[in-house]
Amino acid sequence: DVKVTQSSRYLVKRTGEKVFLECVQDMDHENMFWYRQDPGLGLRLIYFSYDVKMKEKGDIPEGYSVSREKKERFSLILESASTNQTSMYLCASSSLVGRSNDGQFFGPGTRLTVL
């Protein structure tokens, strides 16, 4: 069964801390994505990656960075956590466009609270 795993389901951090959210997929997908989801705002794309060591900014990259050193792993980094980064963070992966009739596969999410 295909799987996207995220390092934590729940995380509580303090303002100013550096936060690492890890995502691993076992489907050999080229594409990986990080979203945040907030009530009334829907899914918003933070960063995505089409290949190892490649990254592209999404709609709301400010305050975040990413790392993709290996194909299966995509990390989201909050350089200095702030309270407005309290949110549900979702990682997803997908195969290259046109290669399949599948969509994106999402992880279970990490609910991050910044105090």
Place this chain on the structure above:
Amino acid sequence: SQKIEQNSEALNIQEGKTATLTCNYTNYSPAYLQWYRQDPGRGPVFLLLIRENEKEKRKERLKVTFDTTLKQSLFHITASQPADSATYLCALYYLSGNTPLVFGKGTRLSVIA
């Protein structure tokens, strides 16, 4: 920029009826459109994908239509059950550039027994 509207935030229907959810978009048509299901506190789950040259796609009790003239997709769940209660998201993909999926905000469906 592209705008996606899902007909309503919430939809209540009686068990056994057909639920119909709407996804409208502006500007140019996507290469394909996807539908996802999301349960509270969980990540979305991919359901169906329909390409711009396809009018209709079915999977068990699910049916999706795609009308590029109306700039609209309809998502139907026939013989709905309380277990179908969830939020349903539509997402659009455009071939131009490295643009990823654009998601709608979703419609929360409640199937009442």
